[in-house]
Amino acid sequence: MDIISRDVYLPLLSCNLLVSDIEKDRFLDLFHRLLNQTAATHTIQAESIVLPLPAFNILAHISQQEPERQQSILSILENTLTNWSKQIKQLLQEELKPSFYSREQSSIRDQVQLWTSRINKLNNLLVQLDSPFVQDVLKNLARNRSPYLASFMDIKIEITRAVTHAERNLSFVSTLSPWIFQINNSNNLNEILSYLPSLMHTLFLIWQHSHYYHQKDKFSQLLEVVSSEIVLRAKQIIANNISSKATNV
Structure with a gap:
């Protein structure tokens, strides 16, 4: 449907000489707004952001054949830029939402995946911007001295900062993985206890050096995840011991 709209209806209605410029510009604007809204909906549902691109072939045709509509083309490009800004800011602010760090991240592996996914999303954006x-x-927009351009140019710096922030958080939470791996492969409770001093020291270093995990709520959530991992493995060991004793009786 998107291909039909872009390749059939858009040229037919926005470049038709029998239609007034006002109506053609109105349809051109409507099509791109619909394109932007579709991309925004996709962003909410998908794992990554795709910046919607304007119909370059149609805009180029209009620019060459109907130069008097240049202002309409500029308006389309400015609206596109505004939409990109909204999408990018939504991703940058995602970390601040309660849903970002939900109870679904119930293991250290989930925490690692959380930050890895965020890094991938942000890097994907940088690739698209280039x-x-x-x-x-x-x-x-620069050639037409658009006032919309200046604020957008700072966004790439914000994304780069966000990547560095996420990479730093990933490096901290990844230091817990070896100890959780050892605990999950323990065969008795004493073995789990032997790993706790090193695990607690690692947690202390994270709290001490990480700006993100030094926040009370973030560190509490991390402790909850680690505690859940330990309790789950302890329950499994106890259940296995009870089952073994019952079998031997």
Whole structure:
């Protein structure tokens, strides 16, 4: 449906000489707003953000054949830039939402995956921002001295900072993985107890050196995850011991 709209209806309605410029511009704007809304919906449902691109072939055709509609093209590009900003800011603010660090992250492996996924999303955005298509939009806006451009140019710096922040958090939480692995492979409770001093020292170092996990609520959540891992393995060992004794009776 998207292909039909872009390749059939859009050229037919936005470049039709029998239709007034006002109506053509109105449809052109409506199509791109719909495109942006579809991308925003996809962003909510998907694991990554895809920046929607304007219909370059149609805009280029209009620019060449109907130069009097140049302001309409500029408006489309500015709306595209505004939408990109909204999508990117939503991702940057995702970490601040309660749902980001939910109870579904019940293991250290989940914590590692959480930060790995965030790093991948942010890096994917940086790749898109460096793509020729996005750069073409930015160059067009710069050439027309669009006031929308200045604030957008700072976003890449924010994304890079967010990547560094997520990588740092990943490096801290990953230091717990070896100890949790040892605990999950323990065969008795005494073996679990032997790993606790090193595990607690690692947690102390995380609390001491990590800006993110030094926050009371974040560190409490991390302690809850670690505690759940230990309790779960202890329960499994006790259940296995009871089962073995029952079998031997």
